[in-house]
Amino acid sequence: MRGVLGQEVVDYVRELILTGTLRSGEKIDQQALGEALEVSRSPIREALVVLSREGLVELIPRRGASVARLSPEDIIDHYALFGVVAGRAAALAAENLDADGIAELRAVHARFLEVGETVSEGADPEDASLVPALLQQLNHDFHRIINLSAPGRTRWLLRHLEHSVPTSYYEFANGWNRAAVDHHAAILAAIADGNPEGARGAMESHLLASGEAAVAELVTRGFFEAGAGPEEEAV
Amino acid sequence: MRGVLGQEVVDYVRELILTGTLRSGEKIDQQALGEALEVSRSPIREALVVLSREGLVELIPRRGASVARLSPEDIIDHYALFGVVAGRAAALAAENLDADGIAELRAVHARFLEVGETVSEGADPEDASLVPALLQQLNHDFHRIINLSAPGRTRWLLRHLEHSVPTSYYEFANGWNRAAVDHHAAILAAIADGNPEGARGAMESHLLASGEAAVAELVTRGFFEAGAGPEEEAV
DNA sequence: AGGGACTACTTTGAATACATTATTCATTCA
DNA sequence: TGAATGAATAATGTATTCAAAGTAGTCCCT
Numbered sequence: 001m002r003g004v005l006g007q008e009v010v011d012y013v014r015e016l017i018l019t020g021t022l023r024s025g026e027k028i029d030q031q032a033l034g035e036a037l038e039v040s041r042s043p044i045r046e047a048l049v050v051l052s053r054e055g056l057v058e059l060i061p062r063r064g065a066s067v068a069r070l071s072p073e074d075i076i077d078h079y080a081l082f083g084v085v086a087g088r089a090a091a092l093a094a095e096n097l098d099a100d101g102i103a104e105l106r107a108v109h110a111r112f113l114e115v116g117e118t119v120s121e122g123a124d125p126e127d128a129s130l131v132p133a134l135l136q137q138l139n140h141d142f143h144r145i146i147n148l149s150a151p152g153r154t155r156w157l158l159r160h161l162e163h164s165v166p167t168s169y170y171e172f173a174n175g176w177n178r179a180a181v182d183h184h185a186a187i188l189a190a191i192a193d194g195n196p197e198g199a200r201g202a203m204e205s206h207l208l209a210s211g212e213a214a215v216a217e218l219v220t221r222g223f224f225e226a227g228a229g230p231e232e233e234a235v
Numbered sequence: 236m237r238g239v240l241g242q243e244v245v246d247y248v249r250e251l252i253l254t255g256t257l258r259s260g261e262k263i264d265q266q267a268l269g270e271a272l273e274v275s276r277s278p279i280r281e282a283l284v285v286l287s288r289e290g291l292v293e294l295i296p297r298r299g300a301s302v303a304r305l306s307p308e309d310i311i312d313h314y315a316l317f318g319v320v321a322g323r324a325a326a327l328a329a330e331n332l333d334a335d336g337i338a339e340l341r342a343v344h345a346r347f348l349e350v351g352e353t354v355s356e357g358a359d360p361e362d363a364s365l366v367p368a369l370l371q372q373l374n375h376d377f378h379r380i381i382n383l384s385a386p387g388r389t390r391w392l393l394r395h396l397e398h399s400v401p402t403s404y405y406e407f408a409n410g411w412n413r414a415a416v417d418h419h420a421a422i423l424a425a426i427a428d429g430n431p432e433g434a435r436g437a438m439e440s441h442l443l444a445s446g447e448a449a450v451a452e453l454v455t456r457g458f459f460e461a462g463a464g465p466e467e468e469a470v
Numbered sequence: 471a472g473g474g475a476c477t478a479c480t481t482t483g484a485a486t487a488c489a490t491t492a493t494t495c496a497t498t499c500a
Numbered sequence: 501t502g503a504a505t506g507a508a509t510a511a512t513g514t515a516t517t518c519a520a521a522g523t524a525g526t527c528c529c530t
């Protein structure tokens with residue numbers, strides 16, 4: 001993961017796992033992966049170490065790597081943790097965010113609402129394919145502004161939690177997400193009011209709901225269907 | 236980090252960093268490290284990836300690894316995060332821990348108190364060197380029993396937070412720690428009472444205090460004294 | 471004398487090679 | 501017939517080699 005190659009491998013394998021192409025428990029062949037990406041095993045191995053620290057891959061000495069067996073409960077739990085940490089950031093934002101930051105937050109939220117309403121009315125069909133990416137970007141900006149109020153270590157952990165597991169990845173894959181906007185509105189209101197506990201609670205609720213949505217999406221992608229892994233239990 | 240060598244390297248370098256032998260920002264030479272441990276650079280590189288994901292090492296492409304520049308604020312923040320997550324586990328324990336678990340928790344706490352009082356009275360001077368390790372073990376057991384009530388992902392994150400930065404590592408290095416016992420007593424009482432919010436708050440307070448203690452200990456070890464790193468700022 | 475460019479050296483990142491361990495499949499014995 | 505043992509095969513972990521980027525030191529020019 002030092003140079004560029006390892007990072008590419010990380011992204012590639014993460015995509016394979018999160019899209020359900022590689023299934024839960026499935027073995028990951030280093031040599032096959034290396035041939036597929038036309039790189040040697042050195043960057044492959046470093047990438048697998050990264051993914052194992054993220055919790056997406058299980059590494060067993062002398063037995064190699066396999067896709068981690070994540071249950072729906074694990075995903076829910078992960079989002080709950082994410083909520084607890086992001087809630088801390090939101091509480092700090094309610095205490096510390098200055099007027100400029102709040103204005104910026106309002107602007108992003110307004111744009112978010114605008115794009116969402118437009119698409120829900122069925123307009124702009126010609127560039128409809130761009131909408132999910134745009135919504136995801138605006139969603140990301142919204143959270144980033146809040147998280148900037150938090151100390152460095154909290155931001156560090158939030159970055160890791162965000163990548164460790166399917167998070168906002170899918171939230172807007174299927175278009176407009178009404179619930180997310182309401183949640184964001186509540187978070188924004190609490191922060192603007194300087195209400196730390198309100199912001200914390202709103203953020204936690206938001207991520208709990210996101211977790212349930214993510215599980216639903218992952219189910220449709222066959223994420224939880226176990227592949228033929230070495231740990232596979234016979235029935 | 237696949238085989239056993241990588242893990243040894245991780246433990247070795249972590250020790251160097253946490254004891255202050257390697258100082259903040261100092262460059263880590265792969266070849267020198269390999270010669271010191273008599274292993275090749277392959278496991279070294281994988282170990283450095285692990286440590287970079289833990290936040291103890293900073294990895295810059297084509298420039299190699301250096302000890303992460305952690306400030307006292309980072310350590311405090313880290314403990315606050317630890318507290319938030321451990322607080323969640325404690326709240327769940329207050330809801331879910333059965334009678335056996337509570338009894339076990341009481342037993343560990345009683346033993347903890349007993350060992351501590353003994354040593355504070357100056358008794359058992361012949362095996363005094365064993366006391367810190369014993370206290371640390373009992374402290375660990377106490378938290379482990381609580382954490383077992385939490386879902387898998389929460390336990391996973393707690394494990395990582397525990398290793399990522401000097402945590403309970405030093406708490407009992409200097410012998411008896413009166414404050415920790417009072418904290419544990421409060422946590423135990425809240426859990427036994429089935430009081431989730433009380434347990435959460437007690438756990439958070441406990442770790443905030445631990446964070447301050449850890450910073451004090453790290454200061455005496457010269458942890459925050461910057462070494463001659465590549466990013467070193469000229470005054 | 472100070473600054474910049476060129477060269478030599480060091481160190482990293484990636485690929486290949488080697489050794490050891492797990493897995494598989496066939497054969498044999500109960 | 502089934503389980504167990506053993507060799508053959510495949511894959512992992514580690515070491516070594518090779519190429520490219522970075523660093524430092526010197527020399528030259530202004």
